[in-house]
Structures are given as C-alpha cells and as structure tokens.
Amino acid sequence: MSAAYEVVIGLxxxxxxxxxxxxxxGCANAFGQEPNTETxxxxxxxxxxxxxxxxxxxxxxARAALALHCEIHxxxxxxxxxxFYPDLPKAxxxxxxxxxxxxxxxxxxxxxxxxxxxxIERIHLEEDAGKLNHIGNRLGDATGxxxxxxxxxxxxxxxxxxxxxxxxEEARQYLTELKTILSYLxxxxxxxEEGSMRCxxxxxxxxxxxxxxxxxLPRVEIKNVNSxxxxxxxxxxxxxRQKERLAQGLAIVRETRGFDDASGTTYSQRSKEEANDYxxxxxxxxxxxxxxxxxxxxxxxxxxxxxxxxxxxxxxxxVAERDVQVLVQxxxxxxxxxxxxxxxSDVRQVTNWILSDYSRLMNAHSLSFAAPTVTAxxxxxxxxxxxxxxxxxxxAKEVLEAMFESGETPQAVVKRLGLIQIxxxxxIRDIVSSVVMANPAVVKDFLGGKxxxxxxxxxxxxxxxxxxxxxxxxxxxxxxxIATYA
Amino acid sequence: xxxxxxxxxxxxxxxxxxxxxxxxxxxxxxxxxxLDYINLLNELDTEHVLPTTHVVPLLTTWREDRVEPSLPPQxxxxxxxxxxxxxxxxxxxxxxxxx
Ligand SMILES: [Zn+2]
Numbered sequence: 001m002s003a004a005y006e007v008v009i010g011l012x013x014x015x016x017x018x019x020x021x022x023x024x025x026g027c028a029n030a031f032g033q034e035p036n037t038e039t040x041x042x043x044x045x046x047x048x049x050x051x052x053x054x055x056x057x058x059x060x061x062a063r064a065a066l067a068l069h070c071e072i073h074x075x076x077x078x079x080x081x082x083x084f085y086p087d088l089p090k091a092x093x094x095x096x097x098x099x100x101x102x103x104x105x106x107x108x109x110x111x112x113x114x115x116x117x118x119x120i121e122r123i124h125l126e127e128d129a130g131k132l133n134h135i136g137n138r139l140g141d142a143t144g145x146x147x148x149x150x151x152x153x154x155x156x157x158x159x160x161x162x163x164x165x166x167x168x169e170e171a172r173q174y175l176t177e178l179k180t181i182l183s184y185l186x187x188x189x190x191x192x193e194e195g196s197m198r199c200x201x202x203x204x205x206x207x208x209x210x211x212x213x214x215x216x217l218p219r220v221e222i223k224n225v226n227s228x229x230x231x232x233x234x235x236x237x238x239x240x241r242q243k244e245r246l247a248q249g250l251a252i253v254r255e256t257r258g259f260d261d262a263s264g265t266t267y268s269q270r271s272k273e274e275a276n277d278y279x280x281x282x283x284x285x286x287x288x289x290x291x292x293x294x295x296x297x298x299x300x301x302x303x304x305x306x307x308x309x310x311x312x313x314x315x316x317x318x319v320a321e322r323d324v325q326v327l328v329q330x331x332x333x334x335x336x337x338x339x340x341x342x343x344x345s346d347v348r349q350v351t352n353w354i355l356s357d358y359s360r361l362m363n364a365h366s367l368s369f370a371a372p373t374v375t376a377x378x379x380x381x382x383x384x385x386x387x388x389x390x391x392x393x394x395x396a397k398e399v400l401e402a403m404f405e406s407g408e409t410p411q412a413v414v415k416r417l418g419l420i421q422i423x424x425x426x427x428i429r430d431i432v433s434s435v436v437m438a439n440p441a442v443v444k445d446f447l448g449g450k451x452x453x454x455x456x457x458x459x460x461x462x463x464x465x466x467x468x469x470x471x472x473x474x475x476x477x478x479x480x481x482i483a484t485y486a
Numbered sequence: 487x488x489x490x491x492x493x494x495x496x497x498x499x500x501x502x503x504x505x506x507x508x509x510x511x512x513x514x515x516x517x518x519x520x521l522d523y524i525n526l527l528n529e530l531d532t533e534h535v536l537p538t539t540h541v542v543p544l545l546t547t548w549r550e551d552r553v554e555p556s557l558p559p560q561x562x563x564x565x566x567x568x569x570x571x572x573x574x575x576x577x578x579x580x581x582x583x584x585x
Contacts, residue, residue: 026549036573054548055549
C-alpha cells in the first residue's frame with residue numbers, strides 16, 4: 001500500500017537577543033562565562049523579587065517583527081508557562097501566550113518565478129532557561145546534572161512559522177532566509193552551535209483525501225536540532241519513519257523526538273499529551289506591554305536595508321542572480337563587496353574576484369569576511385594592476401595568494417616577486433621571432449588552418465618570458481610575424 | 487460546576503503534589519467549593535466592563551539595558567543542597583526536556 005501524503009512542516013525558531021543585560025534583571029547577557037557568575041535574586045528565582053522588562057529587548061524584537069512583515073500589537077502581555085525542569089529556577093518561564101508581541105508575517109523563499117511566501121504565525125518575547133551539563137556522556141546514561149544559570153533570563157524571541165513548508169529543502173530555505181534577514185538586523189549572534197539560534201520542527205503527513213484541520217493531524221516535534229543541515233536530515237528521517245508506520249497500518253503518536261547526529265535518526269523523548277499542560281496565566285508581576293505609535297515609528301526608522309531590497313539593487317547593477325544570492329547571504333561579505341566596488345567600479349570584475357579566488361582562499365582557511373585578510377582597498381588596487389596591463393589574470397592570482405598570506409599590498413608583492421608583465425613590444429617580438437624560426441612545422445600547420453597550432457606557439461613564448469608577457473600581445477605579434485614569413 | 491477526582495489527580499501530578507488516595511476525595515470537595523465560590527462572579531453583569539488581566543492600571547515600565555553587578559557565584563549557589571564546580575547538582579533527569 002502506498003497512500004499519497006502531503007508533507008506538512010512548521011518551524012519554531014528561538015533566537016537569543018544581543019542585549020547587554022537579561023530580559024528582566026540587570027545581569028550581563030554574556031556567553032561563555034564561568035558558571036553562575038551572571039546571576040542575581042531575580043534570575044535565580046528567589047522569592048519576593050520583581051522582574052523589570054528590558055526596553056532594548058523589546059526594541060530588538062520589534063525590529064525582527066518589522067523585518068518579517070508582522071503586525072506589531074500596541075498591546076501585548078506576559079504570561080507564566082509552568083513546568084518543572086532543573087534549568088528553570090522559578091518552575092515557570094515568563095513568556096507571551098495569547099497576546100504575543102507580533103503576528104501574521106511572512107518570509108519569502110526561492111527566487112524569480114519560484115518565489116513563495118511562508119507565513120509567520122507569531123513572534124513573542126520570552127526568557128531563556130539555564131544550561132544543564134550532564135555528568136556522564138549523554139542524557140540517557142548521565143548520573144546527574146550540573147545547573148548553570150548564567151543563561152536563565154536571557155531574552156529570546158520565538159518565531160513560529162505556519163505549517164506551510166512541504167519538504168526538508170523548503171525548511172532549509174526558510175531557515176536560511178530567516179537567518180539572512182535577522183543577520184542584517186544585527187539583533188543576535190545567530191550561532192546555532194552556541195545555542196543563540198535554535199530550531200524545533202513539527203512534521204505531519206496529510207493524507208491526500210484529508211479535509212480536517214491541520215492542527216488535528218498527529219504531529220511529531222523534533223526538538224533543539226543544532227544545525228540547518230541536521231534540521232533537514234531530521235525532517236527527512238521523520239518523513240520516512242512516519243510513512244513506514246502508516247504503510248504498516250500503525251498510528252503516528254503525537255510526541256517530541258530528539259535527533260541523533262551520529263545515526264541521523266530521531267528517538268522518542270516524551271509523549272505530548274503528558275507534558276503539554278503548561279497552565280498559562282497572566283504574569284501578575286509585569287504590567288501589560290503597551291507600545292506607542294511614536295515608539296513604533298522610531299523602530300521603523302532604525303531598520304537597515306533588508307536582503308530583498310539589497311538583492312534587487314545588485315541585480316540592477318548587473319550582478320548575476322546566482323552571485324546575488326551568495327553575496328547577500330552574508331552581511332560581512334556584502335559589506336566587503338560594497339567597499340571593493342566603491343574603490344573599483346567594474347562590478348563584474350570585483351564580483352568575480354571576490355566570489356571565486358578570494359572566497360576560495362577565505363574558505364580554505366575558514367575565515368570570515370568580518371575580518372578580511374586582504375582589505376577591499378588592497379583587492380581594488382590589485383584589480384587596477386590587471387586593468388593597467390601590469391599583471392595578467394594568472395599573475396594576479398599568484399599576487400592575491402601572496403597578499404593573503406603576508407598582508408602586503410599588491411605593489412609590494414609584485415616588486416618582491418619581480419612579477420611585472422612584459423608589455424615592451426620589441427622585447428616580445430624578438431622572442432616571438434625566435435619561437436617562429438624554431439618551429440617551422442607548427443607554423444606550417446597553423447598556416448594550413450590548424451588554429452590549435454597557434455596556441456602551442458603562444459605557450460612557447462610564455463614559457464620563455466616566464467609567463468610575464470601579455471597573452472593578447474603575444475597572440476597579435478605571432479600572427480604578425482608569421483604573416484611576414486609566409 | 488463541580489470538580490472530579492480525576493481532575494484533581496491530574497492537577498496534583500502537574501504540580502508534583504503527592505496526594506494519597508484518601509485525600510483525593512477531600513481535595514475534590516474543598517477545591518471544588520473554592521471554584522464554585524469564584525463562579526459566583528459569573529452572576530455579575532460585566533457587559534460594560536473591559537476585560538483586564540491586571541488590577542493595577544500600570545502601563546509599560548521598562549529599564550535601560552545597563553549591566554548591574556551580579557551576585558558572587560559562591561553566594562548564588564549557597565542554597566544548593568549539593569554544589570559541584572560552582573554549579574547546582576541535580577539528580578539524573580529521566581525526561582527528555584521541556585519548554
Ligand atoms: Zn539576574
């Protein structure tokens with residue numbers, strides 16, 4: 001039996017906000033500190049303390065909401081989500097339940113004709129929990145856990161998509177675009193490996209003849225996957241697992257599953273019915289969050305140019321669509337490109353050099369464009385040396401590598417390596433003549449119509465000039481000299 | 487409206503309260519009476535009263551994003567029944583996580 005199913009995927013993304021302090025207390029929001037050095041009575045959950053909202057966190061959350069085309073509510077409130085877990089000192093998390101900060105946005109994925117909107121249901125503000133370090137290798141066989149509350153109370157936004165993705169690939173595209181948009185806002189470190197961006201995926205299979213609500217379909221949630229690649233893998237595995245169960249006539253249990261990186265499989269953690277009763281109620285210690293028109297206008301004013309608009313601008317400047325995608329995906333790379341183009345206006349040349357040779361060097365050394373080893377200015381002056389004919393493209397690649405390693409200017413490298421392209425016609429003509437004289441058979445082939453023969457002669461000249469002759473000049477001179485011999 | 491024994495057991499489990507079987511019926515009765523009392527509010531005419539989640543008409547107050555000193559870590563963990571490497575020690579967790 002192979003019934004037809006439509007894959008339905010919804011994603012919940014948690015993003016830690018890059019504020020100086022926590023959401024409800026003045027403790028520093030800093031990653032990688034010694035355990036329990038960033039705590040106070042508020043984030044330790046001591047009795048009798050009162051939370052006070054961090055205005056900057058609201059501002060960063062609002063910027064995310066604007067960038068994701070959400071409607072920001074002028075009135076929202078905080079609620080207590082109650083559950084017991086050792087990383088949650090108050091035994092409740094302050095979150096937003098039925099009146100979140102923002103709703104009804106979207107992220108656009110794909111390009112050109114294939115562009116598609118994935119809806120965003122809501123964005124809300126909440127506090128992060130602490131961190132558990134398990135004694136022993138993994139949760140399963142740990143003998144106990146150590147609780148570090150430095151992260152407890154760090155501001156988070158949760159971005160909940162609508163269940164509108166239909167393949168692991170679409171989920172990956174959504175995450176990539178979401179991350180790109182957020183990275184231009186500069187509101188979070190967005191490091192999945194450090195947990196400043198986390199993703200849970202909800203997956204269900206909808207029978208083709210199903211007409212009920214998506215909400216009623218048995219849904220499996222994969223929790224806290226640590227990379228986009230693994231989100232994709234986890235979803236792929238889960239689709240296969242569910243299809244197999246259905247094919248065997250077994251039911252899909254609504255549950256939470258973990259993802260095991262090594263085997264690429266998911267495993268059951270707990271059934272959802274049991275744990276999902278959070279008994280939310282309004283947080284009595286915090287007044288409602290009321291945002292004025294003026295405040296919202298101010299946030300709007302602080303918005304940077306976003307990827308969509310940047311892409312349109314690049315296309316207009318003649319950058320190829322494929323290159324546009326790569327350039328915009330990384331704000332540091334884009335900024336580098338902008339600086340280089342400001343120095344050297346041949347957009348195509350700049351784009352090619354940055355995306356091919358220079359990116360290859362950077363990737364090979366796992367370096368980021370946040371701290372480029374070759375400045376945009378230095379790259380531009382290298383391109384000027386090609387333009388003026390001082391360097392051939394091939395020589396320039398060699399120079400770029402040397403610049404990358406030593407941090408020298410292109411001029412300094414050229415001087416050190418003696419890499420000046422020979423543009424002196426007379427000097428090259430002598431070499432050309434001697435090559436023509438030494439290879440009468442090849443010259444005859446060329447005259448007989450074999451164009452390839454000329455390439456051989458060019459090669460001989462380049463060899464004698466150690467690659468420093470300008471190739472098109474060699475070409476012209478060869479034809480000229482051969483013509484006089486013929 | 488009346489509370490059932492099953493609901494009491496459910497809420498007790500969520501709140502990690504160990505209620506003995508003989509206590510369940512008693513809790514169902516007393517808790518049920520509290521809820522019934524609250525239900526008296528339904529008799530009031532609230533048609534012209536705006537829904538509210540807070541009794542104090544206090545609107546948004548927020549603080550500046552400025553770091554204040556945290557507690558020294560040894561003070562932060564001093565109430566922990568067991569502490570190791572400046573962290574609270576908790577027993578083995580059977581459940582797979584929450585939140
Ligand atoms: Zn604190």
